[in-house]
Amino acid sequence: MFLLFLGPIIGVSIAIIASVVLVSVISGVIAAEEDDNE
Structure with missing residues (x-):
């Protein structure tokens, strides 16, 4: 019963x-790509 609830x-x-x-990984990749473009 407990496992069924858990x-x-x-x-x-x-x-x-x-x-x-x-989301964190995607944000990090986007930030890295923006840094590379500069």
């Missing part, structure tokens, strides 16, 4: 963390 929370947490990391 499962979705872990899934959502992983999805949120993955999204934040992905």
